Amino acid sequence: MNLIRAYGNVMIKHPIKTQCLTTAVLVTTGDIIAQKLIEDQSRLNVKRTAKFALFGLLYVGPSVTYWYRFLDRSFGRSKSIRLKPWQKLIVDQSFFNPAINFFALIILGVLDQKKSTEIVENIQKNYLDIMIASYKIWPLVQLINFYLIPLNYRSVFVAAFSLAWNSYYTWKLGEKSSEYLQNSKANHQD
16 A cells, blocks of 8 residues: 555656656566567567567657646536546547557657568558557546546556556567467467
């Protein structure tokens, strides 16, 4: 309980830094889970994990944190408390969700030092699958988030659901996913 209280105190004093660091830890943990449990790798690809940690710290963390603040400022004065979370959800899922996932593919491609043609190919190959998976999970999570969770704790609430999502996401975009899928399909055909 003291750890939760300490985290809450740090969140109050340094909300943006805390949310960005929390996101980095969760994206990193998601990649480790993807490598160890989903891909069943015997050795951790530290370079890949570091890339996703940096990605969480410098892209996902700030993007999500500032996005929630923008939504709160934009829709915080709505006269209807019941309507406000739905408005946030519609804007979030219509604009932010597609954008953050699209630019994630570009940023991760750049971090991997891929050519622009490879980045475009990766977007064509993975973007639709990522969006379909995203829309199966995040609308309900975000609706609960916008209805019940105070602004400074929204990223923490989302973090509980992010572990599974981050595992999927890093697996989908990780170096071993294509190889894993091919091996998995071959094993199921036998």
